[in-house]
Amino acid sequence: MTRRIEELEPKEILALAISIEQANQKALRNFSEMFDGYNQEVSRNFGEMAEEEGRHEELLQQMYKKKYKGPAPNIDSFDIEGVVEAVDLDDSEFLIFDSFKAQQVYQASWEAERRAREFYLKAVKNVKDAEMANLFNTLADMEGDHADWLEKKLGHKGKKP
Amino acid sequence: MSENINPNPSILPSPSATPASRPLTGPLAPPPPLEGWRIDLLKTFPWLKWLVKRRWFQFAVVLPNLFLFLVFLAAGVWGTPVGNRNILIVFVWIFWWFLLISAMVPFLSRAWCTMCPFPFFGEWIQRGSLTTPKMAAPGAKGAKVGINRYFGWNLRWPKALSNIWMQNIGFLGLCTFSAFYLTRPIVTVWVLGSLIIIATVLHVVFRQRAFCNYVCPVSGFLSLYSMSSMAEVRSRDAEVCLKCHDKSCLVGSERGWGCPWFNFPSKMERNNYCGMCMECIKSCPHDNMTVRLRPFATDTKLKGYDEAWKAFIMLSLALAYSVIYLGPWGFFKDLANFTESGRGLSAFLGYALCLWALPMVVIPTVFSAFHWVARRLAGAEPKPWKESFLLMAYQLVPLGLLAWIAFSLPLIFINGSYILVTMSDPFGWGWDLFHTAHTAWSPILPQWMPAIQVGILAIGLILTLKSVFKQAGKIYTDNRARLRFALPMALLMTLIVSLFIRLYVS
Numbered sequence: 146m147t148r149r150i151e152e153l154e155p156k157e158i159l160a161l162a163i164s165i166e167q168a169n170q171k172a173l174r175n176f177s178e179m180f181d182g183y184n185q186e187v188s189r190n191f192g193e194m195a196e197e198e199g200r201h202e203e204l205l206q207q208m209y210k211k212k213y214k215g216p217a218p219n220i221d222s223f224d225i226e227g228v229v230e231a232v233d234l235d236d237s238e239f240l241i242f243d244s245f246k247a248q249q250v251y252q253a254s255w256e257a258e259r260r261a262r263e264f265y266l267k268a269v270k271n272v273k274d275a276e277m278a279n280l281f282n283t284l285a286d287m288e289g290d291h292a293d294w295l296e297k298k299l300g301h302k303g304k305k306p
Numbered sequence: 307m308s309e310n311i312n313p314n315p316s317i318l319p320s321p322s323a324t325p326a327s328r329p330l331t332g333p334l335a336p337p338p339p340l341e342g343w344r345i346d347l348l349k350t351f352p353w354l355k356w357l358v359k360r361r362w363f364q365f366a367v368v369l370p371n372l373f374l375f376l377v378f379l380a381a382g383v384w385g386t387p388v389g390n391r392n393i394l395i396v397f398v399w400i401f402w403w404f405l406l407i408s409a410m411v412p413f414l415s416r417a418w419c420t421m422c423p424f425p426f427f428g429e430w431i432q433r434g435s436l437t438t439p440k441m442a443a444p445g446a447k448g449a450k451v452g453i454n455r456y457f458g459w460n461l462r463w464p465k466a467l468s469n470i471w472m473q474n475i476g477f478l479g480l481c482t483f484s485a486f487y488l489t490r491p492i493v494t495v496w497v498l499g500s501l502i503i504i505a506t507v508l509h510v511v512f513r514q515r516a517f518c519n520y521v522c523p524v525s526g527f528l529s530l531y532s533m534s535s536m537a538e539v540r541s542r543d544a545e546v547c548l549k550c551h552d553k554s555c556l557v558g559s560e561r562g563w564g565c566p567w568f569n570f571p572s573k574m575e576r577n578n579y580c581g582m583c584m585e586c587i588k589s590c591p592h593d594n595m596t597v598r599l600r601p602f603a604t605d606t607k608l609k610g611y612d613e614a615w616k617a618f619i620m621l622s623l624a625l626a627y628s629v630i631y632l633g634p635w636g637f638f639k640d641l642a643n644f645t646e647s648g649r650g651l652s653a654f655l656g657y658a659l660c661l662w663a664l665p666m667v668v669i670p671t672v673f674s675a676f677h678w679v680a681r682r683l684a685g686a687e688p689k690p691w692k693e694s695f696l697l698m699a700y701q702l703v704p705l706g707l708l709a710w711i712a713f714s715l716p717l718i719f720i721n722g723s724y725i726l727v728t729m730s731d732p733f734g735w736g737w738d739l740f741h742t743a744h745t746a747w748s749p750i751l752p753q754w755m756p757a758i759q760v761g762i763l764a765i766g767l768i769l770t771l772k773s774v775f776k777q778a779g780k781i782y783t784d785n786r787a788r789l790r791f792a793l794p795m796a797l798l799m800t801l802i803v804s805l806f807i808r809l810y811v812s
């Protein structure tokens with residue numbers, strides 16, 4: 146039975162955010178593996194993004210340790226309605242036509258971060274509890290920072306999303 | 307029982323949630339709405355799901371096919387050289403072709419590729435396993451593709467050849483010599499034998515199914531016409547795929563190989579390059595891939611000129627073969643089969659030139675002229691040339707498929723009795739295994755054949771005309787412009803069908 150994010154405890158929300166970062170790391174690593182030996186630049190960029198997600202996870206883990214004791218509750222994105230942050234590719238034939246560009250890795254990550262920010266900001270509007278609202282705002286800010294970082298990266302390479 | 311699938315699950319909160327947001331266009335954007343009904347076959351028939359999830363499934367369908375294929379090749383080498391008395395010619399070029407184009411492709415998409423024996427040896431070498439997927443592990447032998455382990459060189463296919471031009475040329479080349487292998491079993495052995503050898507070598511050198519995607523001459527038209535098929539392999543729920551971090555359908559898992567055809571199955575929107583191997587159905591940890599039934603001619607997007615030219619080639623060949631093999635003009639058949647008819651090499655070269663010029667130059671030029679007129683008539687600011695060209699070239703896909711069905715029907719209805727004969731006496735050695743070796747040649751419904759062919763072509767025309775007007779709406783939003791654009795294209799489609807009808811009725 147899935148729940149809405151607003152129905153979770155603050156502790157569960159942080160645990161969810163951590164598990165989402167872990168899941169994205171795994172997805173990015175898998176994409177990186179797929180391009181390994183095929184297009185090294187794309188593979189490297191996916192690897193770089195996976196590491197970046199790892200850093201986000203670490204920040205969230207620290208935040209969790211500061212606020213709560215004990216292990217984080219077992220919760221992941223399949224337990225809640227909607228998608229918070231997911232890195233995905235929008236084409237099924239990029240390998241067939243060899244059409245995937247290294248820059249698209251950043252684009253995909255940027256979209257995921259931006260979506261996550263929107264998700265948390267929307268959640269802020271639906272909660273009454275101040276602590277929860279604070280937490281959502283913090284997460285939205287973090288995602289916003291990541292999106293900005295990626296936007297700069299995209300900008301530097303001459304293509305703004 | 308048709309199932310209503312929600313094509314737009316509420317995956318994501320509305321992008322308008324924040325003033326700063328812009329609509330998403332990338333991977334997180336909701337998938338476009340599905341057109342028409344769908345029936346999830348794996349939900350409707352649990353036994354089918356059980357079957358395709360077995361690791362041995364593909365092996366079990368390829369093995370008998372491989373056995374038959376080897377028997378047919380043996381018949382080609384040691385059997386009678388008389389074409390219509392040799393099982394190789396009769397089963398491959400009459401029975402298989404008819405089944406493929408008239409039943410498998412329209413109803414089961416590329417199900418032939420599920421059971422095709424050509425890649426068998428190559429894939430076996432590449433995987434080092436007949437059924438069980440192997441996982442890459444540090445220090446283990448072999449090369450990593452995704453998270454599976456493969457043998458062979460696993461080279462990347464050259465980017466410049468990552469299209470279907472090679473298949474287009476290969477198919478046209480094979481068709482140029484059709485009269486040779488349609489009548490001489492040993493030539494068919496050479497053709498099919500070479501394909502199996504090339505497939506095996508390419509599997510050893512390149513990653514996964516490079517042969518199938520870029521080289522196999524059969525693949526080009528299977529790819530094109532599977533767009534019209536009533537079956538599809540697709541993901542069920544886009545939200546599940548978004549949340550999935552395994553992406554096993556792409557990278558593989560211990561349950562299944564990553565898509566051997568280089569697709570990212572989760573995002574598949576058209577049938578073209580799905581060989582229906584069912585690996586993604588096994589590898590997906592969320593049971594989110596399935597096989598569905600859908601309306602005829604659902605995929606409507608051609609992605610490049612290579613695919614458009616494939617449509618021109620197939621249409622031209624249906625036209626040319628109708629003249630050469632079904633028409634009353636023995637002259638053309640003599641040209642195609644010049645060694646037997648005694649016509650000189652130069653006559654054959656002239657024939658070959660015409661056969662190549664028709665799809666490569668003549669039909670594309672006529673098509674482009676109509677397309678140019680249509681854009682001029684519409685007047686309004688059009689989409690780029692390539693976009694509208696491809697949208698209109700797509701119209702030749704369902705039309706071409708139905709034209710090929712109309713062409714292939716007489717093959718089986720008129721020559722069907724040879725199937726019974728060769729079943730009992732596959733090598734032409736005087737056997738009578740099933741007591742059918744002496745079946746007399748008895749064409750079925752020959753007097754009705756033109757009417758049936760006209761009926762099939764009429765269905766093709768109706769579908770195509772409907773589609774022309776619909777697709778024109780993707781180019782022009784203004785109704786007047788849309789109509790003015792669609793009319794010349796509709797006229798062209800009508801002319802093409804009239805030409806076929808004239809051929810069959812005459």
Ligand code: SF4
Pocket residue numbers: 418419420422423424425505517518519522523524525528581
């Ligand atoms: S693409 Fe060609 S070789 Fe590959 S499975 Fe299909 S028919 Fe066989």
Ligand code: SF4
Pocket residue numbers: 541546547548550551552553554555556571572589590591592593594595
């Ligand atoms: S493995 Fe299954 S759920 Fe995951 S992306 Fe592929 S089809 Fe979707």
Ligand code: SF4
Pocket residue numbers: 539564565566567568569571574579580581582583584585586587
């Ligand atoms: S893995 Fe799935 S998408 Fe890929 S060819 Fe096989 S059935 Fe088609």
